[in-house]
Amino acid sequence: MSQKIDLDHRRFRQIIRGKIKRNLRKYISQGEMIGKKGKQAVSIPLPQVDIPRFRHGDKQEGGVGQGDGEVGDSLGQGEAKPGAGEAGDRPGEHLLEVEVDLDELAEILGEELELPRIEPKGAERIVSYKDRYTGIRSTGPESLKHFRRTYRQALKRQISSGTYDPKMPIIVPIREDKRFRSWKTEPLPQSNAVIIYMMDVSGSMGDEQKEIVRIESFWIDTWLRSQYQGIESRYIIHDAMAKEVDRETFFRTRESGGTMISSAYKLCAQILSDEYPSSEWNIYPFHFSDGDNWSVDDTQTCIEIVRDTLVPASNLFCYGQVESPYGSGQFIKDLLEHFNEEEKVVTSEIKDKEAIMDSIRDFLGKGK
Template sequence: MANFIDRRLNAKGKSTVNRQRFIARHKKQIKKAVSDAVTQRSVTDIDTGEKITIPTRDISEPTFHQGKGGIRDQVHPGNDQFNRGDKIERPKGGNGNGSGQGEASDSGESEDDFVFQISNDEYLELLFEDLALPNLQKTQLNKLVEYQTYRAGYTNDGVPANINIVRSLRSSLGRRIAMSAKKKKQLKILQLQLDALLKNPGASTDEIQTLQEQINALRTKLAKVPFIDTFDLRFNNYARKEIPTSQAVMFCLMDVSGSMDQATKEIAKRFYILLYLFLTRTYKNLEVVFIRHHTQAKEVDEQEFFYSQETGGTIVSSALKLMHDIQQQRYPENQWNIYAAQASDGDNWSDDSPHCKELLNKHILPLVRYYSYIEITKRPHQTLWAAYQTLQEEFDNIAVQHIRDADDIYPVFKALFQKQTA
């Protein structure tokens, strides 16, 4: 077997290229491992890196080996032990463990699975690669930006058209004062001494000539100081700033009523953390509004939304009404792409579900790009689910999904925000 050895010295960062090649080559297996791992994470570590386990058979590499050449005569013995249909006994193997999971191997020796550590950025990139906000193409994409030029001070380099005359003359004056002030002071002193000698009839001619030579030398040096130099030139500096061509806002509505037990709240939090990471990582010009509700709804910050322990009864319409009020005050529909995601266990006052349907039908769905509702429960669906399903028949910008346990979080999330094909 021929072995090829690369003896070149490893340059700094060479392993990064090899890492990217490995991820690209085994992307399918790594993405499957990432999607499986996200459902096993807690709220606190959902955005950290991950150890990915890939079966050894999936990362086998092609090898070079010597082929059998020439003319070879070979005798194959006949089969004198088995007939068609015979059952072959399993060969007796060793006691080694296989598959890397601590389970006994039924075939003797085996190899551990390959464990590969991916970083936080790599994990999130693989997690959200095929996802996007639906219907965003109806307006200009919020990832596209225009650039506006604005004055940003002064610079020493530039084109003649951008010369700032006042700043350049000010710099020239400062330089000339710094270079000639001492010489002018000396010249003034020597001139006074010369005037005194010229007024004195008994003054020595040599002294007068020496002073005149010194004065002429100083005047020559002063004359050599340029009025303006390249160091004095100042140019107007212009920079560009991004002006978003469109904007998007995501309203996150979460039920924190007493019917939402701790496990259900944990699933809802994990779904919203996943959504928050997706939005903030993928879309630059996007705002997120967090609304928690029980019998009353209120706008909260990120920390309180995910970790507050407040609870109470259930009136879903309070959250929908607050969302509509905030949207009307701060996010006009002609300037913003409006999105909403709601998580609940389905419990609601029976009299309130028709009110929720009315709010969505008249005030919210006509304005939003996409409204997603997830119901987290193992029980039969109730009136809220039925009301939202009837809205699906009238509007194509609402999606209703069901989560039973933590394993459904990522598949449901992916189904809600799957990138649309043209």
């Protein structure tokens, strides 16, 4: 019975996985997967998966081929007028919410977008330690006492000494019977990564543009977290000035004013210099803007920071340009002019929510 249940469960998960893959672009563009994000899983709304079955009507009702009618007459009830029906006793069509682990979600994303596995750098330099239980010993703290081994040792002692009574099988361990789990500490090399999100929050970046950034950032996070044991995310917003904020502020800030992109790049470079040496961290700066900048001089400053600081320190430098009716869209052209041959600089134009999936492939498709 348990084997049949396991088989049915695996089959059900395969069905769900197939439905997610077929509708992945819809989920990405509408943000349905991040609406109820949990700590380790997300809730995914799917159409109800029903098992086919016969439905029987009342005995008094006629069936197909019974009653009055002529050849060619419709078997249906005709078109119902909106609001003309009566209250019914049949349930409506509901959605099934399925919990999917983020690791499985990342795997589905990678399969659908054909994303290559990332080869992290710095794995041999960042080390954490884990205690692994390797055996049994006769001394140790009570919290690590092994009950079954202690009971077995007490039983052997009582049998060998002749104090064991099968009619009254009472086992009383003494100090010499106690057994404890032993452990040793093992080094675990880890590949850590930091993602620095930068977003233009000037007046030309509206709620729709920031929603695109929010959705795309979630999927970028989902994939990169599946590739690294440890990952940190930092958030920078900027108009004419830049500042670091928390995640909630990053996506909810309403700002206005001009745009100086170099202010964000300078702050990003400072954070990396102070906290994330490139020899030990895998670094991913992502900048989202509508392409407007204050001046040609500031754009030149941005080019210098990207070339001299951000590109040498990063696995990838990614710039996503969100289309806005108020933005000129010039900045992506400037980046392409200077970095068209630089593999570590990746640009992507994001016209609308439907383009998010293609933009993620642009950014992560190189596997760096």
